[in-house]
Amino acid sequence: MGYDFTLADVRYLTSDEGVSALARVAERELSNRTRLTDIGWARTQFGERAAVLVETVMLRRKAAGKLTDAHRWVLTDDAVQQATPHRVAAHRARRLSGRLVHDVTCSIGAELAALVGVADAVIGSDLDEVRLAMAAHNVPGAGLIRADALRPVTRGTTVIADPARRSGGRRTHDPAALQPPLPDLLDVYAGRDLAVKCAPGLDFDALDWAGEVEIVSLDGGVREACLYSPGLSDGATHRRASVLRSDGTAYEITDTMPDEIPETGPGEWIIDPDGAIVRAGLVRHYAAAHGLWQLDPRIAYLTGDAVPDGVRGFRILDRFKYAEKSLKQALARHDCGAVEILVRGVDVDPALLRPRLKLRGSRSLSVVLTRIGRTSEAFVCEPNRG
Numbered sequence: 001m002g003y004d005f006t007l008a009d010v011r012y013l014t015s016d017e018g019v020s021a022l023a024r025v026a027e028r029e030l031s032n033r034t035r036l037t038d039i040g041w042a043r044t045q046f047g048e049r050a051a052v053l054v055e056t057v058m059l060r061r062k063a064a065g066k067l068t069d070a071h072r073w074v075l076t077d078d079a080v081q082q083a084t085p086h087r088v089a090a091h092r093a094r095r096l097s098g099r100l101v102h103d104v105t106c107s108i109g110a111e112l113a114a115l116v117g118v119a120d121a122v123i124g125s126d127l128d129e130v131r132l133a134m135a136a137h138n139v140p141g142a143g144l145i146r147a148d149a150l151r152p153v154t155r156g157t158t159v160i161a162d163p164a165r166r167s168g169g170r171r172t173h174d175p176a177a178l179q180p181p182l183p184d185l186l187d188v189y190a191g192r193d194l195a196v197k198c199a200p201g202l203d204f205d206a207l208d209w210a211g212e213v214e215i216v217s218l219d220g221g222v223r224e225a226c227l228y229s230p231g232l233s234d235g236a237t238h239r240r241a242s243v244l245r246s247d248g249t250a251y252e253i254t255d256t257m258p259d260e261i262p263e264t265g266p267g268e269w270i271i272d273p274d275g276a277i278v279r280a281g282l283v284r285h286y287a288a289a290h291g292l293w294q295l296d297p298r299i300a301y302l303t304g305d306a307v308p309d310g311v312r313g314f315r316i317l318d319r320f321k322y323a324e325k326s327l328k329q330a331l332a333r334h335d336c337g338a339v340e341i342l343v344r345g346v347d348v349d350p351a352l353l354r355p356r357l358k359l360r361g362s363r364s365l366s367v368v369l370t371r372i373g374r375t376s377e378a379f380v381c382e383p384n385r386g
Contacts, residue, residue, distance in 0.1 A: 002077030003055040010133040013074050021046055025053045074134045079108045087244055088216050088223050089114035102157035104149040109135035116141040149180050150188050159189050162197040193231040200225045200279050214240040217276035241280040253277055259284035261293040270314040270368050271302040296372045299345045314366050314381035322369055322378040328357050330380050335361035345371035
């Protein structure tokens with residue numbers, strides 16, 4: 001559940017005394033090996049303040065991969081779990097540059113931090129007064145209001161909302177179970193320029209959304225979906241996949257791009273498209289952009305005679321109808337000692353299959369198990385570095 005922060009805790013943590021105490025606690029290892037000893041030390045040094053100090057230091061370390069300057073933030077565990085990674089928030093902020101933006105579920109300020117300096121002005125609101133106090137410390141350049149997201153308090157603003165999908169560490173994908181409920185948000189801000197961050201697993205077709213749905217990945221992991229109202233999209237794009245990397249590179253695939261691809265047998269390589277492309281339903285569009293085609297029209301694996309720059313591919317060494325015995329024999333022929341197993345369309349659990357293969361070779365290879373037509377097929381491959 002995490003520590004239950006209070007306003008008094010926030011005031012202490014952001015005071016000179018609290019900042020100094022946090023710096024001292026941050027010098028401790030606080031690993032599984034040392035945590036009990038470190039907590040005992042903190043109790044002797046800071047008494048009843050030890051728990052909030054240790055929790056804050058641990059949360060800052062947890063948030064370091066998501067937030068810039070996480071070492072100075074005050075935050076809660078649920079807020080860290082839901083916080084938008086800064087690279088993703090900055091990507092969205094560029095679309096909103098030059099606007100007056102109101103984040104109606106601002107929490108501890110992850111979105112606000114990306115917007116300050118990009119938008120003309122930034123307002124944040126939340127019902128949770130503790131998180132608002134945290135946001136005031138984390139993002140001093142934003143204007144903050146305590147308000148219910150379902151009771152608009154600004155006019156002429158572009159609204160951002162991030163309904164809570166977690167409570168006590170548990171995640172929900174039910175739009176009506178979000179806080180605030182997604183259908184209510186869409187009703188309240190109908191006709192406004194609106195961006196709503198959602199879980200990428202949501203059934204967007206069921207929403208009958210008239211604007212754009214963008215699926216975003218970062219460093220190969222699908223992070224979120226975002227609904228953009230028609231006023232925030234180009235009017236032609238309804239699905240977009242944005243593939244971001246921490247090194248600053250990025251590319252996009254949209255449903256306005258061509259999707260005509262050949263129907264033929266496997267090429268030299270198999271390519272597993274980025275998850276954002278798969279979730280957005282843009283596999284054919286991506287394939288067409290790179291001269292690729294599908295192994296099977298119902299499966300997301302692609303194939304071709306070249307691999308797009310910066311993308312991981314698997315050069316086909318062997319292909320056969322899948323059977324566990326046949327796979328074991330093929331891997332032995334190829335001197336395989338370690339194997340990565342990728343599966344789509346076939347009922348196989350890689351974690352259970354791998355030890356049964358009893359590999360003893362010297363090469364590291366990849367196996368792609370998939371369905372082509374009605375046949376389960378196996379491809380033994382040599383992966384590139386991507």
